Amino acid sequence: MKCFRNAVTGALSALALLVAAVVAGPAAADTTLRYWTFLDPTSSSPRSEAQRQMIKAFEGANPGVKVSIEVVHWSKIVPMLITAVGAGNAPDIALIHSSRMTMAIDAGAVIPLDKYAATLSDKDKADFLLPFDQFLEKGHLYSLPIEHRVESVLMYREDILAKAGFKEPPKTWEQLVEVGKKITTPDRWAFVWPLSRKDSAANVKILQTLYWSKGGRFFDDNGRAAVNSKVGIEIAEKLKALALEHKVMPATAIGVEEGRTMMKSGAAAMYVDGTQVFTSIAAGAGIGRNLASAPLPSLDETSKAPLAIVAGQTLAVSSNSKHPDAAWKFIAHMTSSEAQALSGKVGGNLPIRASAYDDPWFKTEEARELVAWRDYIKAGARANETHELSDYMNDSLALAYEQILAGRVQVKAALDQAAERFNRRVDQQKRRDAASGKAGSASN
Amino acid sequence: MLPALVLLLLVSVYPILYALERSLYYTDYLELGPFAGFANYTEFFEFEGGWTSLVNSLVYCGGSLALALPFGMVLALVLNRPLPMRTAIRTILILPWIVSQTIVALLWGWILNPDFGPVPHAIDGLTGIRLAIYGDPDWAMSGVIIANVWHSYALALVMMLAALQAIPQELFEAARVDGAGRWHTFWRITLPMVSPTLLVTTIVLTLHYFNMVTLIWVITGGGPISATETLSVRVFNEAFVQQNLGLASAIGVIVAGLNVVFSLAYIRLLRQDHTA
Numbered sequence: 001m002k003c004f005r006n007a008v009t010g011a012l013s014a015l016a017l018l019v020a021a022v023v024a025g026p027a028a029a030d031t032t033l034r035y036w037t038f039l040d041p042t043s044s045s046p047r048s049e050a051q052r053q054m055i056k057a058f059e060g061a062n063p064g065v066k067v068s069i070e071v072v073h074w075s076k077i078v079p080m081l082i083t084a085v086g087a088g089n090a091p092d093i094a095l096i097h098s099s100r101m102t103m104a105i106d107a108g109a110v111i112p113l114d115k116y117a118a119t120l121s122d123k124d125k126a127d128f129l130l131p132f133d134q135f136l137e138k139g140h141l142y143s144l145p146i147e148h149r150v151e152s153v154l155m156y157r158e159d160i161l162a163k164a165g166f167k168e169p170p171k172t173w174e175q176l177v178e179v180g181k182k183i184t185t186p187d188r189w190a191f192v193w194p195l196s197r198k199d200s201a202a203n204v205k206i207l208q209t210l211y212w213s214k215g216g217r218f219f220d221d222n223g224r225a226a227v228n229s230k231v232g233i234e235i236a237e238k239l240k241a242l243a244l245e246h247k248v249m250p251a252t253a254i255g256v257e258e259g260r261t262m263m264k265s266g267a268a269a270m271y272v273d274g275t276q277v278f279t280s281i282a283a284g285a286g287i288g289r290n291l292a293s294a295p296l297p298s299l300d301e302t303s304k305a306p307l308a309i310v311a312g313q314t315l316a317v318s319s320n321s322k323h324p325d326a327a328w329k330f331i332a333h334m335t336s337s338e339a340q341a342l343s344g345k346v347g348g349n350l351p352i353r354a355s356a357y358d359d360p361w362f363k364t365e366e367a368r369e370l371v372a373w374r375d376y377i378k379a380g381a382r383a384n385e386t387h388e389l390s391d392y393m394n395d396s397l398a399l400a401y402e403q404i405l406a407g408r409v410q411v412k413a414a415l416d417q418a419a420e421r422f423n424r425r426v427d428q429q430k431r432r433d434a435a436s437g438k439a440g441s442a443s444n
Numbered sequence: 445m446l447p448a449l450v451l452l453l454l455v456s457v458y459p460i461l462y463a464l465e466r467s468l469y470y471t472d473y474l475e476l477g478p479f480a481g482f483a484n485y486t487e488f489f490e491f492e493g494g495w496t497s498l499v500n501s502l503v504y505c506g507g508s509l510a511l512a513l514p515f516g517m518v519l520a521l522v523l524n525r526p527l528p529m530r531t532a533i534r535t536i537l538i539l540p541w542i543v544s545q546t547i548v549a550l551l552w553g554w555i556l557n558p559d560f561g562p563v564p565h566a567i568d569g570l571t572g573i574r575l576a577i578y579g580d581p582d583w584a585m586s587g588v589i590i591a592n593v594w595h596s597y598a599l600a601l602v603m604m605l606a607a608l609q610a611i612p613q614e615l616f617e618a619a620r621v622d623g624a625g626r627w628h629t630f631w632r633i634t635l636p637m638v639s640p641t642l643l644v645t646t647i648v649l650t651l652h653y654f655n656m657v658t659l660i661w662v663i664t665g666g667g668p669i670s671a672t673e674t675l676s677v678r679v680f681n682e683a684f685v686q687q688n689l690g691l692a693s694a695i696g697v698i699v700a701g702l703n704v705v706f707s708l709a710y711i712r713l714l715r716q717d718h719t720a
Binding site: 075076079080082083086103106107186189196197198199200250252253254255258261262265267268391392395399402403406408421424425428431432433435436 | 670
């Protein structure tokens with residue numbers, strides 16, 4: 001009988017504990033943050049490895065929080081986030097390229113982080129490589145960069161240039177042509193700039209720095225296209241000449257991924273892209289230390305040196321996040337000096353914290369390019385001009401360049417067509433906004 | 445009966461009505477904006493290169509059918525004969541169909557890449573001509589059609605093979621006794637007997653080709669200069685890249701309408717064939 005009573009008491013106690021656990025809900029230790037990133041955690045790429053180590057460190061420092069990674073292609077993160085927010089199943093955090101934040105904000109897919117930003121000390125804010133104000137969108141903080149990148153560098157093969165008698169990369173367009181003619185062979189293009197619509201026309205926006213160098217812009221003050229300006233025509237004529245007259249650049253449509261592969265395989269000697277892919281290209285067979293980078297060449301002696309376009313992946317909290325506080329903790333960790341130093345050392349990313357460069361590794365030869373890019377940013381940098389229809393502008397301009405480089409249409413006609421296509425969409429947007437009482441489109 | 449009807453309404457009818465409604469409005473990401481009437485349709489054809497996309501769709505679909513059907517038929521005729529290792533050969537020939545469109549696209553994009561692809565490299569070595577099939581607006585459509593045919597001919601092959609095996613052997617024996625040659629036998633017996641299957645295969649492949657996005661998107665992204673931008677690729681681009689759901693829905697409705705028209709035309713042919 002006593003045995004039976006003990007058994008019943010034990011069973012009731014266990015049941016009570018179970019009920020208490022259920023009623024209390026998941027403990028803090030059960031918080032799982034869903035994180036959308038394009039970096040596959042199973043990949044052996046340096047950037048994936050850096051992400052893996054940074055997240056591991058975060059989970060170690062926050063035993064109650066786990067990060068569940070969901071891989072989404074970089075070009076699809078914002079469109080899919082907007083759709084997922086509409087469906088109510090968006091992740092807590094998303095890795096969003098800075099140029100696409102305007103679209104995510106406009107669609108209401110991300111939340112402002114002002115209340116969290118208010119907890120940052122002045123010293124903390126001053127430690128960012130760029131002024132903290134540059135992270136604000138219409139006066140609000142929606143995301144923090146996890147890496148900087150100079151989106152506008154000329155990567156080049158030092159060995160190929162040296163073999164042709166050039167100790168330095170071209171600094172002007174004239175020199176680019178001169179070098180190009182000497183190093184182009186039947187198996188290798190001297191210069192590649194992916195300007196096609198493939199891969200979301202991602203590298204078309206780099207053209208902005210050439211526009212700025214001659215006082216031009218992509219968008220005017222009213223948010224309409226200004227790509228068909230005199231400056232725009234001059235730039236397009238120079239690129240067209242590289243392809244069709246000097247034959248040092250492919251006239252066919254090249255996508256971003258294809259351009260990178262060409263550089264990795266030795267099918268290109270000079271290439272325009274962002275610093276974020278430098279390490280991965282240097283990993284190509286026989287490249288290694290032969291790869292170097294420099295600012296883009298100036299258009300001519302009357303133009304300024306092209307500024308570094310600083311952009312990068314940023315971390316934002318989605319409107320559906322169930323754990324915004326934990327999500328901010330994650331962002332704070334990933335943007336901390338320690339995590340950033342790790343990101344630079346392991347992933348080859350450009351740290352966003354000035355103090356991260358105090359790590360002894362940044363004094364080594366291995367960090368030569370990262371430090372050079374940091375100095376390039378310090379010398380003068382700005383973010384891309386963005387617009388809520390930025391992607392449409394890139395697409396329209398890429399379509400124009402496909403026609404121009406193939407020699408199908410006159411430069412001015414192609415650029416006029418691109419501007420018209422974009423402005424028509426802007427007008428449509430304005431009509432829609434006016435009818436629904438929404439504020440007009442934004443550009444910065 | 446009722447649950448099946450509800451399921452049908454939810455899965456088939458509701459999305460069509462949803463797209464139809466969206467196509468009549470300007471949209472703000474996922475939200476409906478002001479009523480646009482047929483503006484999304486008219487603007488698509490007037491300003492947004494709608495006619496080019498329509499022609500591209502027809503060329504892509506027609507070109508692929510023109511190659512995949514005869515190719516599948518010829519291989520089916522060959523495989524219907526006694527051959528050594530017939531099962532192994534059949535398996536190998538059907539393999540492309542089970543490979544995902546993304547893999548097929550990456551494979552062909554690599555094979556025909558002008559800078560590191562083996563085919564252009566070999567052609568360059570032999571002729572000195574540097575072929576850039578997917579980067580040249582005059583050749584890109586042919587290139588994606590070739591990749592598509594390689595991927596999809598196996599469906600035609602399987603369907604035709606099944607139809608050929610269902611033809612009673614007595615018919616061929618009777619034809620042989622009557623002195624009919626191979627060509628006559630094919631034209632008078634084989635083709636009429638497999639024509640219902642041929643039509644069904646044509647319907648299936650037409651719908652498949654007309655709705656295809658992945659293969660084209662991964663190889664060319666619709667370019668260069670919109671040379672491979674079909675209606676379905678436009679739907680994807682407008683909906684998921686440009687976030688213009690109103691225009692995307694209008695194009696989607698056009699694609700659905702064309703699919704219905706093609707299917708009805710084929711079904712009519714099929715019925716005529718049966719009643720003849």
